[in-house]
Amino acid sequence: MSVGLEVKNEKLETKKEQVISKRFYIESYGCQMNFADSEVVASIVSNHGYVSTTDLNEADLILLNTCSIREKAELTVRKRLESFNKLKKHNKKLKVGVLGCMAERLKDKFLDEEKIVDLVVGPDAYKDLPNLIEEINDGRSAVNVILSKDETYGDVSPIRLSSNGVTAFVSITRGCDNMCTFCVVPFTRGRERSRDPKSILKEIQQLVDSNYKEVTLLGQNVDSYLWYGGGLKKDFGKISDLRKKSSIDFSKLLKLVAESFPKLRIRFSTSNPQDMSLNVIKTMSSYKNICNYIHLPVQSGSDDVLKAMNRQHTRKEYLTLIKEIKTIIPECGISHDMITGFPNESEEDHKLTLDLMDEIKYDFGYMFKYSERPGTYAGKKFDDNIAEEVKKIRLQEIIDLQRKHSSYRTNQYIGKFVEVLIEKESKKSNLFWSGRNEQNTVVVFPKEFYNVGEFVNVEVNSCTSATLIGQATGYSIK
Ligand code: 5AD
Ligand code: SF4
Numbered sequence: 007m008s009v010g011l012e013v014k015n016e017k018l019e020t021k022k023e024q025v026i027s028k029r030f031y032i033e034s035y036g037c038q039m040n041f042a043d044s045e046v047v048a049s050i051v052s053n054h055g056y057v058s059t060t061d062l063n064e065a066d067l068i069l070l071n072t073c074s075i076r077e078k079a080e081l082t083v084r085k086r087l088e089s090f091n092k093l094k095k096h097n098k099k100l101k102v103g104v105l106g107c108m109a110e111r112l113k114d115k116f117l118d119e120e121k122i123v124d125l126v127v128g129p130d131a132y133k134d135l136p137n138l139i140e141e142i143n144d145g146r147s148a149v150n151v152i153l154s155k156d157e158t159y160g161d162v163s164p165i166r167l168s169s170n171g172v173t174a175f176v177s178i179t180r181g182c183d184n185m186c187t188f189c190v191v192p193f194t195r196g197r198e199r200s201r202d203p204k205s206i207l208k209e210i211q212q213l214v215d216s217n218y219k220e221v222t223l224l225g226q227n228v229d230s231y232l233w234y235g236g237g238l239k240k241d242f243g244k245i246s247d248l249r250k251k252s253s254i255d256f257s258k259l260l261k262l263v264a265e266s267f268p269k270l271r272i273r274f275s276t277s278n279p280q281d282m283s284l285n286v287i288k289t290m291s292s293y294k295n296i297c298n299y300i301h302l303p304v305q306s307g308s309d310d311v312l313k314a315m316n317r318q319h320t321r322k323e324y325l326t327l328i329k330e331i332k333t334i335i336p337e338c339g340i341s342h343d344m345i346t347g348f349p350n351e352s353e354e355d356h357k358l359t360l361d362l363m364d365e366i367k368y369d370f371g372y373m374f375k376y377s378e379r380p381g382t383y384a385g386k387k388f389d390d391n392i393a394e395e396v397k398k399i400r401l402q403e404i405i406d407l408q409r410k411h412s413s414y415r416t417n418q419y420i421g422k423f424v425e426v427l428i429e430k431e432s433k434k435s436n437l438f439w440s441g442r443n444e445q446n447t448v449v450v451f452p453k454e455f456y457n458v459g460e461f462v463n464v465e466v467n468s469c470t471s472a473t474l475i476g477q478a479t480g481y482s483i484k
Contacts, residue, residue, distance in 0.1 A: 030056040031065035032167065035083060036073025038275065039195075040106055042175040042224055044071045045164030047105060047132050052165055054136040060168075062093065067101045067139065069125075072108035074190045076377035080108055087120050094122060101142050103127060107194035111381070114149045123147075129180070129195050130154040133162075153181075153196035155238055160205035163212060170429050172219050172459045176209050177201065178259065179225030183239055184278065186305070187316045187383040188345060188376065191226055198239040200231050203254055207266055219427055219459055220271035223263070228274045229281035231256040257285035264293035271427060271444070272296045276303060279327055280318035287334045297444040298335050302327075303343035303372075307362030308355035311348050316383070321362060328366055339415075339445025342371040344404055347397030349376070349388035356400050360407055367411040369445060370472065375401050409471050416447065416469035424449060424474065425482045426464050428456060449474040 030051050034044040047069065048058055059065055068090060073079040087102065094100050103125030104116055110128035117123055124142045127135060128151035141148035158180055166174060182191050183198040210221055225231060232239055234253035242250070254262070256274075263272055272293075277286075277300050290296045306312055309320050319327075331338050344359060363371075375397040378390040392400075424443035432438035432450045439458075440450050450473060451464050461482040466474045 028056050028066040029059040029064055030067040030069060031059050031062050032069040032071065033086070034071040036071075036075060036079055036107065038175055038222070039177065039224055039226065040071050040073060041167075042164065042177050043106065043129060043132070043159075044069075045167055045175075046159045046162050047071065047135065048165040048167055049162050050132055050135050051139070054139060056139075058165070058167070066097075066099060067103065068093075069103045069105055072104055072106040074107035074111045074194055074379065076374060077379075078377065083108055084120065087122055090122055101125060101139075103138075103142075105129070105132070107190065110151050110153070110194040111190065113151045117147050117149070125149075126151065128153065130157045132159070133157070155197065156199055156236055158199060158201040158205075160201045163209070170458065171217065172427065172429050174213050174218050174221055175224045176206060176213070176221050177225065178206055178223045178228060178274075179231050182226040183230075184227060184280075184318070185316055185383070187314065187388075188305075188348065188379065190379040190382055193381055195226065198227065198230060199237065200233045200239065202236070203233055203259055203262060206259070207262070210263060210267060210270070214267055214270060217459060218270075219461070220273065221263075223259075223272070223274040225274075226276065227278040227281060229256050229277050229283065229286060231259055233259070255283075255285075257283060257289045260286065260289045260296060261293070264289070264296050268295055270295060273299060273446070275301045277301060279304065279324050282327060284330060284334075287331055290338075291335050297446070298337055299339040299341075299444060299446040300331060301341045301343075304362065305343060305345045306348065306351070306355065307359035308351070309358075311351055311355050314350065314384075314388070315345075315348060321358070325362075325365065337445070339369040339447065340366065341446070342366075342368050344371060344373045345376050346373065346400040346404055347376040347392040349384060349391055351376075351392055351400075356403075359404060363404065363407050363411065367414055368408065369415045369447060370412050371408050373401060373404050373408065413469075413471040416471060416474055419443075419447075419466040419474050420469060421466065423463050423465050423479065424476075426451070426462055426478075428458050428460050428462065430458065443474065447474055448472060449476060451476045451478050454478060 032044050034041045072083045090102055101124045102122050104123050105127045109126045116126045124147050126149040130153045131150035134150045138148040179200045181196040181198040185192050232255055234249050272295055304324055378385050426441040426449045428439045428441045430440055432440040438450045439453050443449050449464055456462055462478045463482045464476040464478050466476040468475045
């Protein structure tokens with residue numbers, strides 16, 4: 007009996023040793039949520055005996071966390087997959103896994119389309135990775151793309167990958183219920199659900215204990231965060247009044263985080279104009295440690311286009327919201343996402359977008375040509391009828407206008423003092439530090455005796471359209 011046990015243990019040990027010597031390499035594409043998810047994946051895979059590597063050549067398992075938001079993002083991933091063919095020829099045991107939105111969108115079709123892929127895992131199925139990896143190591147391919155009603159990975163402690171040790175992302179919601187007609191996200195990331203505030207606070211506490219100085223609360227639509235004990239956002243209406251009363255919305259969560267961690271800088275992304283409440287803006291203004299910065303995508307300045315996009319607000323409502331933000335927080339930084347060349351977008355619609363930008367003068371923005379996504383409402387019902395040339399010209403016009411506005415905004419800082427959290431060395435010079443002010447604008451200044459992770463006051467003396475350049479004048483007391 008005891009001999010049998012020993013043999014069994016020996017076998018286990020050998021298996022463990024084999025597993026322990028394996029290395030995984032992970033690469034992320036797309037939004038911040040994907041980068042945060044990769045840290046969850048790294049944690050799950052590490053607990054299964056794999057060790058992380060940043061060297062592709064020594065990897066036994068390559069994972070690509072993919073994005074489907076635009077066709078270009080998918081093409082980039084396909085090209086990257088192609089480049090692994092050579093590696094696989096050299097290392098017959100190498101396995102390649104595709105995670106994230108492309109995995110969810112293409113499901114097992116991926117295995118046929120890209121022969122190099124062994125593993126396909128959607129955004130809600132990462133806890134199944136240990137089983138799926140066993141499958142592929144036994145020579146089979148493996149797929150799990152089941153979307154969940156409640157998976158938030160709240161109980162997984164992410165492993166911070168390529169972190170600066172100072173700033174980190176913390177997911178607070180998953181999925182999206184908005185169904186903007188152009189967007190593939192509701193299909194690839196499923197229904198909206200919120201994470202238990204206790205597990206959010208626990209993760210932030212771990213970060214604070216490890217000396218992190220800034221967190222960004224992440225969700226596709228943070229303003230619709232709602233914790234009432236778990237479950238889908240859409241089911242909130244069915245619960246009792248008592249439970250509704252004790253529920254926690256985004257402004258309450260922000261308050262909770264700000265009060266629990268008074269020395270921590272807090273950011274959040276992304277806000278949705280239709281869900282952003284006055285309470286959130288007031289909470290931001292009441293707590294010094296919540297950064298005065300809002301990423302508030304609008305997508306278009308034309309009511310006709312907003313309607314066709316199924317955005318639940320008008321141009322006027324959006325402008326009213328901006329006015330409210332600027333009244334309560336005059337120095338608030340605001341950025342946008344804009345899509346140009348949406349089906350049927352006329353010259354007049356395009357002019358309305360330029361006009362909206364002129365009125366707001368955003369600090370910065372992310373601008374995209376419309377890319378038709380299979381399966382979306384717009385993909386099915388509207389003709390992608392704006393010529394590529396026209397899309398290109400319109401995109402350039404909004405980029406040029408944004409550059410002008412960014413320049414206008416950065417120039418306003420000249421001669422002023424901004425508080426900067428030092429994050430890393432400046433890309434342009436190893437004699438300079440780089441960080442951001444609370445409005446999320448990059449600030450660079452001579453290193454002197456300061457260090458990464460410190461809050462300093464910087465006097466701005468020049469700028470480009472994207473960067474403030476200055477001189478540190480001392481520590482900022484937190
Ligand atoms: N085409 C172009 N841009 C898109 N976005 C989302 N879907 C599309 C699409 N089909 C942009 C939106 C969104 C950002 C994350 O990506 O501006 O806010
Ligand atoms: Fe996509 Fe709209 Fe949801 Fe943003 S809010 S993820 S654009 S559906």
